[in-house]
Amino acid sequence: MNVEEITAKAKVLLEALPYIQNFRGSTFVVKYGGSFMDDPNPEVRSRVAYDIAFFAACGINTVVVHGGGKAITKAMAESGLEAKFIGGMRVTDEATVNIVRKTLNEVVNPDVCTAITEARGKPKGMPGDEVLLCRKLDHDEEGNPVDLGYVGEVTEVKVKLIKKAIADGLIPVISPVAVDHDGHPHNVNADMAAGRVASALRARRLVYMSDVPGLLKDPNDPKSLISTLKISEVDGLRDSGVISKGMLPKVGGAMRALQDGVHRVHFIDGRLPHSLLLEIFTDKGIGTEIVNS
Numbered sequence: 001m002n003v004e005e006i007t008a009k010a011k012v013l014l015e016a017l018p019y020i021q022n023f024r025g026s027t028f029v030v031k032y033g034g035s036f037m038d039d040p041n042p043e044v045r046s047r048v049a050y051d052i053a054f055f056a057a058c059g060i061n062t063v064v065v066h067g068g069g070k071a072i073t074k075a076m077a078e079s080g081l082e083a084k085f086i087g088g089m090r091v092t093d094e095a096t097v098n099i100v101r102k103t104l105n106e107v108v109n110p111d112v113c114t115a116i117t118e119a120r121g122k123p124k125g126m127p128g129d130e131v132l133l134c135r136k137l138d139h140d141e142e143g144n145p146v147d148l149g150y151v152g153e154v155t156e157v158k159v160k161l162i163k164k165a166i167a168d169g170l171i172p173v174i175s176p177v178a179v180d181h182d183g184h185p186h187n188v189n190a191d192m193a194a195g196r197v198a199s200a201l202r203a204r205r206l207v208y209m210s211d212v213p214g215l216l217k218d219p220n221d222p223k224s225l226i227s228t229l230k231i232s233e234v235d236g237l238r239d240s241g242v243i244s245k246g247m248l249p250k251v252g253g254a255m256r257a258l259q260d261g262v263h264r265v266h267f268i269d270g271r272l273p274h275s276l277l278l279e280i281f282t283d284k285g286i287g288t289e290i291v292n293s
């Protein structure tokens with residue numbers, strides 16, 4: 001390496017310093033998944049795991065909530081069950097909730113933990129039904145009544161258990177399953193679960209990773225990225241239909257988290273190499289951020 005190359009390399013490292021100094025000791029919640037988890041290139045998942053291990057090594061209390069919708073649909077098909085969604089939520093009967101729990105807790109959660117371990121991070125798999133309490137979800141985003149079966153809305157997060165794992169130097173990895181007051185497992189939308197975990201932990205950052213560059217003005221045009229959005233601008237975008245489908249629970253979770261004290265919520269493309277590091281450790285970022293003021 002010549003002097004110019006050494007200087008350029010050092011510059012990249014030093015650019016991260018103020019961010020590391022600023023974020024040390026803060027809590028970040030990362031929604032890991034869902035669509036990019038199925039990317040045929042295993043490198044995609046691995047890179048995200050490296051970014052998560054990087055955060056933890058910088059002293060950021062990093063908590064992961066993962067998805068796994070596609071894996072559930074595949075497991076249902078193998079059992080001869082057809083997946084049905086209403087308003088983006090899976091209709092979940094008794095047989096389905098058993099598949100949801102098994103797939104998320106016994107397949108997806110260990111997979112995410114393995115990826116983090118391979119990046120030399122120290123994950124702690126936490127089945128959601130051990131840390132999340134819920135009641136049956138009985139209304140949709142607009143407040144209309146719905147009955148989706150065993151689909152839950154998180155009412156309580158066992159913060160002490162999560163903080164204990166963090167204090168032990170571990171990265172909690174939580175699946176989107178919860179139990180009601182009778183101990184019956186429920187399926188929870190992973191975006192909403194991540195929002196509630198971020199709220200309960202009073203996280204400084206909540207990051208949603210998906211397979212789009214961020215919030216787009218035109219969902220069919222990746223160049224129409226909205227870089228920064230104020231919370232007050234969200235309703236207008238929702239009413240005009242700009243925010244729709246899979247973005248609705250993310251934005252719903254984001255709004256709630258911001259109202260509960262989370263400082264910023266980011267939406268980034270999990271397929272882009274190291275998008276998590278770039279969004280957090282550079283001035284401009286590469287996705288969308290929603291801020292409170």
Ligand SMILES: Nc1ncnc2c1ncn2[C@@H]1O[C@H](COP(=O)(O)OP(=O)(O)O)[C@@H](O)[C@H]1O
Nearest residue numbers: 033034035210211215216219242243244246247
């Ligand atoms: N304004 C928008 N900007 C970006 N994506 C949007 C927007 N409105 C709706 N979407 C849809 O939301 C999807 C992301 O949500 P979802 O499919 O649930 O992702 P994941 O499974 O990765 O959590 C995008 O692929 C896109 O189809």
Ligand SMILES: CC(=O)N[C@@H](CCC(=O)OP(=O)(O)O)C(=O)O
Nearest residue numbers: 034067068069089090188189190
């Ligand atoms: C109620 C409900 O719909 N739960 C989701 C839980 C998994 C999830 O949200 O995963 P992604 O983030 O990969 O979509 C489901 O059954 O698909």
